[in-house]
Amino acid sequence: MTHPASARAQARGRIAGEALEALLTAEKTRYVESRPLAAARSTRNSRGGFAGGVPMHWMRDWPQPFPMVIDMAQGNRLRDIDGNDIVDFCLGDTGAMFGHSPAPVMQAIRRQEAKGLTFMLPSADADRVGELLEERFGLPCWQMAVTASDANRFALRAARAATGRKRILVFDGCYHGTAEDTLVDLVDGKTVARRSLIGQVQDPSQTTVMIPFNDRAALEAALSGNDIACVIAEPVMTNCGMILPEEGFWAFLREATRRSGTLLLLDETHTISTGPGGYGRVHNLEPDLFVVGKPIAGGVPAAVWGMTQTVSDRLFAARPESEHGHSGIGTTLSGNALQLACVRATLEELMTPANYEKMLAGAEKLDEGISALIAHHGLPWHTARVGARLEIVFSSAPVRNAAEARAAQDAMLESTLHVALLNRGFLLTPFHNMMLVSPDTTEADIAAFLAAFGEVLALLPPANEQ
Incomplete structure (x- = not known):
């Protein structure tokens, strides 16, 4: 049986632990600096009111230091109370699969x-x-x-x-x-x-x-x-x-x-x-x-x-x-x-055939682009997709069951990708970075995401930087 630490090291594909931790820290700092109002709210609400400062305890499970606070959402766009505009690939973890406020x-x-x-x-x-x-x-x-x-x-x-x-x-x-x-x-x-x-x-x-x-x-x-x-x-x-x-x-x-x-x-x-x-x-x-x-x-x-x-x-x-x-x-x-x-x-x-046609075409384009970038950077990862939903799996081969899926997971790497992409204007789910394409997702959104994803992959440190 593969030891969990060995599995994580393999999943990272030679990405150094200490350097990766430093990158995650830097991205979290950037996140905090771009959200002073949400940061103040988080400090103010640490006691009293909603337990943990959130109306539902899962809202504390995001990998960023504190949750964004959303001011408005339309289509596949979010705007938080600090004025940050986000292209949303989480879509309420499917609740807004057909767009916000359709x-x-x-x-x-x-x-x-x-x-x-x-x-x-x-x-x-x-x-x-x-x-x-x-x-x-x-x-x-x-x-x-x-x-x-x-x-x-x-x-x-x-x-x-x-x-x-x-x-x-x-x-x-x-x-x-x-x-x-x-x-x-x-x-x-x-x-x-x-x-x-x-x-x-x-x-x-x-x-x-x-x-x-x-x-x-x-x-x-x-x-x-x-x-x-x-x-x-x-x-x-x-x-x-x-x-x-x-x-x-x-x-x-x-x-x-x-x-x-x-x-x-x-x-x-x-x-x-x-x-x-x-x-x-x-x-x-x-x-x-x-x-x-x-x-x-x-x-x-x-x-x-x-x-x-x-x-x-x-x-x-x-x-x-x-x-x-x-x-x-x-x-x-x-x-x-x-x-x-x-x-x-x-x-x-x-839930029309026309909307699904847009969603599936967009997801295919996104899948192809992510796969090409993974290959370009020589990472032993792959994508898995079901219709308009896809995610990046930190293993070279498809996983067959939960044991293999867990062995491929790497919490620090997942968090780094999540926060870094959010800092560049793209929100993925907080759970193993699933992505969902809505009818409102444009080709320009996908191209911009792929550019940001390529930028983040280029920041991932190799093992010899430990």
């Missing part, structure tokens, strides 16, 4: 605000949204949620109700929001509660089994007991690095789940970058359940989850009518009128 969604908000926002009853858009979801994703029965975390949680309940089974299967390195059943790690071949999980009382490893992605033997073994209600997975893993399925893996998985009476739940919250119907529709994966959140309402909090007629029938058969809504599925704001209006606008006017 016109069709803003128009839908203005139309709906005069009619009311939430009633706990269907609005006039409900029937049309249901039709659009069935046409787009191929499943006949749909429900709404506020987040993909909730949608996954509800879909897992539906899978258990439909099968009468308790256990689910997830892949090592997965992330499906805050759905408790999925927050596990694979340690020495055993499924254990995720080490970073806070305040968890019930041990999720009692009802969840975790295996490596792309591992057919482990999948067959896990399904052999015919007691797994559901396999929940991203079609391409995107949360511990980008891990593509090996040729034939999904066909094998789909056949194996059907043979064992196990349902297949696709979480396409990230892989919706593949095309208008997501990765599953493009590749004919035929899921039993389906979830997508984040971009489905153009940035307004919303998620949808769909299911086959069989799953829906079994779900409603299991629901005692006398218990009203106390099923553990759904929240008061799920399916509110504002959500439905924005989902309709997104499906009809944003």
Whole structure:
């Protein structure tokens, strides 16, 4: 087994540790100097108000010394309170995949605000949204949620109700929001509660089994007991690095789940970058359940989850009518009128073949340019891409599973690239520097990014500078 330190050294491709640390320090200093108002706010809010000075604790996880504070966003552009203009390749980690404040969604908000926002009853858009979801994703029965975390949680309940089974299967390195059943790690071949999980009382490893992605033997073994209600997975893993399925893996998985009476739940919250119907529709994966959140309402909090007629029938058969809504599925704001209006606008006017054509073409150009620069600088890295989403992987060969993805990661190198590119006007995700191309991303934006990326690569020190 490769030692983690050896793996990091290989990933850096001869980049010296001490010199890299000095470069990161210099880039952080440049960041601080260009954001005096955000720096003052960070100092002022270190105690009191929002915990840690941020409204959601993940906002502290960016690699820069303190978060930017955004004043406004439009299309693929951000402006912070210090007046810095940024080309956004993070796009709210997919929430703004079709651009910030897209016109069709803003128009839908203005139309709906005069009619009311939430009633706990269907609005006039409900029937049309249901039709659009069935046409787009191929499943006949749909429900709404506020987040993909909730949608996954509800879909897992539906899978258990439909099968009468308790256990689910997830892949090592997965992330499906805050759905408790999925927050596990694979340690020495055993499924254990995720080490970073806070305040968890019930041990999720009692009802969840975790295996490596792309591992057919482990999948067959896990399904052999015919007691797994559901396999929940991203079609391409995107949360511990980008891990593509090996040729034939999904066909094998789909056949194996059907043979064992196990349902297949696709979480396409990230892989919706593949095309208008997501990765599953493009590749004919035929899921039993389906979830997508984040971009489905153009940035307004919303998620949808769909299911086959069989799953829906079994779900409603299991629901005692006398218990009203106390099923553990759904929240008061799920399916509110504002959500439905924005989902309709997104499906009809944003998630269009024309917009995806722009996004995919831009991502291909970006991918080609990054790959050429990596080769020019002789770095043992490569890019991985799913539709309009891509990232740089610090290894020469594609990674097959989470263990290989983790071995290729290098936190200092990743942080250096992230902060240096932000200082040059480009924002990537704070998690392994994923990039997303929106319909608003121009060829000029891509060319400017590639120039900045080339500049940053030229700054990376070789090992002999230690």
